Amino acid sequence: MEKARLDPMVETPALLLDRQRMDRNIARMRAHLSTLGVQMRPHVKTNKCLEVARRLFDDGCGPITVSTLREARFFFEHGFTDILYGVAIAPNKFAQAAELVRMGASLTLVLDSMETTRQLAAYATDQRQKFDVLLEIDCDGHRSGLAPDSPLIVEIAHALRLGGIEVKGVMTHAGNSYNSKSIAQIEAYACQERDAVLLAAKTLRNAGFAAPVVSVGSTPTALFAKDLTGVTEVRAGVFVFFDLVMAGLGVCQLSDIALSVLTTVIGHQPEKGWTIVDAGWMALSRDRGTASQAVDQGYGVVCDVHGAPLPDMIVVAANQEHGIVAARDGCAGAAAFPVGTQLRIFPNHACATAAQHGGYHVTGDQVPSAYWPRFGGW
Amino acid sequence: MEKARLDPMVETPALLLDRQRMDRNIARMRAHLSTLGVQMRPHVKTNKCLEVARRLFDDGCGPITVSTLREARFFFEHGFTDILYGVAIAPNKFAQAAELVRMGASLTLVLDSMETTRQLAAYATDQRQKFDVLLEIDCDGHRSGLAPDSPLIVEIAHALRLGGIEVKGVMTHAGNSYNSKSIAQIEAYACQERDAVLLAAKTLRNAGFAAPVVSVGSTPTALFAKDLTGVTEVRAGVFVFFDLVMAGLGVCQLSDIALSVLTTVIGHQPEKGWTIVDAGWMALSRDRGTASQAVDQGYGVVCDVHGAPLPDMIVVAANQEHGIVAARDGCAGAAAFPVGTQLRIFPNHACATAAQHGGYHVTGDQVPSAYWPRFGGW
Structure with missing residues (x-):
């Protein structure tokens, strides 16, 4: 007779994680990005779990992306030092971010407006605080970010420099890839995502900013990108577990x-x-x-x-x-x-x-x- | 100039609770049920908070409804003894429920099937454990429960008695009241909810079961019921805070x-x-x-x-x-x-x-x- 319960018994409802599947999913992403020659900076907002995050890296503590400063603090306190906070920073969070930097975190912030830029530059000057900053680029009209050809990109970089902050590069997220109807469409989104940040990075470099970081990422585009030349890192999170939305996308x-x-x-x-x-x-x-x-x-x-x-x-x-x-x-x-x-x-x-x-x-x-x-x- | 921030500053995002509004909402429900002459057994699944639950009662520890055995345990450990677990009990939770009863909780369970009845009766006999049980009645086809005129109502009461469990009464939840298009429709759902449990209680009493408890409850029907004669208690939870769904219902x-x-x-x-x-x-x-x-x-x-x-x-x-x-x-x-x-x-x-x-x-x-x-x- 078929066994109808897990043994030892877990009280229900409960969240189960199949470790073998997770390890296979991680290996798939790592192999793919390795072929493309690009670094993985996984998003830990999906898992928010030390044991899962450690399994993403050979050495247990690679570069990560977070969605809250609480995640940043938690993972920093557990040995992760290279952290990208992937949500536009707001003035009420400057002090929290500065504290993490002073504690030794290599914390990178994101912004997409002159308003935030001016306030961050003023704060940095006032507090004699250095920050690493990426400009957020909007590759598909999904959410936040500057248009890839926006004149604000260079203006913001200059305004940051006046505050002693050298812009570190650009990042984007192909959120619309979640609405793809075919793998071909995902592949097209991956190209669009890459091209948006490459254009923005080129604009910055032409204006005299080194902009060494070019960051993209969504699970669909990360897995189906064929050429990420010029991209330096890929952020993705849900690939670790996958789900029905990802299965529905193919x-x-x-x-x-x-x-x-x-x-x-x-x-x-x-x-x-x-x-x-x-x-x-x-x-x-x-x-x-x-x-x-x-x-x-x-x-x-x-x-x-x-x-x-x-x-x-x-x-x-x-x-x-x-x-x-x-x-x-x-x-x-x-x-x-x-x-x-x-x-x-x-x-x-x-x-x-x-x-x-x-x-x-x-x-x-x-x-x-x-x-x-x-x-x-x- | 308009102040644009709360002071002292709360890190965002954060959940705010307006105490005055909450107290007013609680007073409104209490006044209404008092007029109808029926006891309030509020559902604490909405708040899951000791400080909120205490404000529901003059003495701080009245009868409550819970949606999980964890809620039951938490509130019991903080002085609430009269607890209705409003979700049909399943065999994997018998031991947890029994432990709470042995600790001194006046815990009432709910069931709606002969399958569960047989297993609970067997468990009660085997463990020499008493349980208080209400039969769940389906008043509107929304979710769980026995039809108000189901012959199973009496059969289950007899089967429970064989296991040493005397059925304590009936309960229902007018879940469809959330889909009402007018106050008149909510009032009609309140009548339908009441009539369903009154019929089931009458059936039990005609068959020789005292069935002293007749329990109804949803925030819309609780607030717009005009006559709850025969009903002994009202369960509702969201009225404490209210929300846009409730505002949309009027x-x-x-x-x-x-x-x-x-x-x-x-x-x-x-x-x-x-x-x-x-x-x-x-x-x-x-x-x-x-x-x-x-x-x-x-x-x-x-x-x-x-x-x-x-x-x-x-x-x-x-x-x-x-x-x-x-x-x-x-x-x-x-x-x-x-x-x-x-x-x-x-x-x-x-x-x-x-x-x-x-x-x-x-x-x-x-x-x-x-x-x-x-x-x-x-």
């Missing part, structure tokens, strides 16, 4: 997804073909990233306890601590999962689902063997 | 919303009328509960630093640590918020947004005066 297979939520069947609505489980949006997150993809995976793809996807079974709705599992085509399959059955759910978005949990129950050969804590907050 | 006004996320402007895309802030979905949650309402509030309504809503400004998109603020009608308003400006964002769903934070920065007269920690996990 960037990975379901069998590459290293993260899942372990859940227990707590009831049924037999007339509707519903199985009720104890993983609601608190355990899965409210992320519906696959809603805009060709296949909408609801709140996640349902697997058996060993992680094998159950054909067409998804979480169709979620309340705080209730998930409703049903067949995508509406055909009842509820009887197959008696109360107490353990199931696993692949998440839409690894960053969002992981953030709902205090840590990872690490599985190697299906048995949780370790617990790796995460942190959160700001 | 259950509260924007000026009643006690919870907001404090954020800082970090940049602009002037051509698009975008203001970029440091509250993304990590601070706001991915909840899009207003998307199905008459007015879609995006990821939240934007207010000035003092909490006054800015006409038609919402968070139109959110990445992990970036929010994009724009006018609902597409007209640019970005210039009004220089980099460094602090803003507040009212959340779609208080339960989801609060869960993204480690605690509440409590404001009375606009100045954060205390920090009340929250807990999470299972």
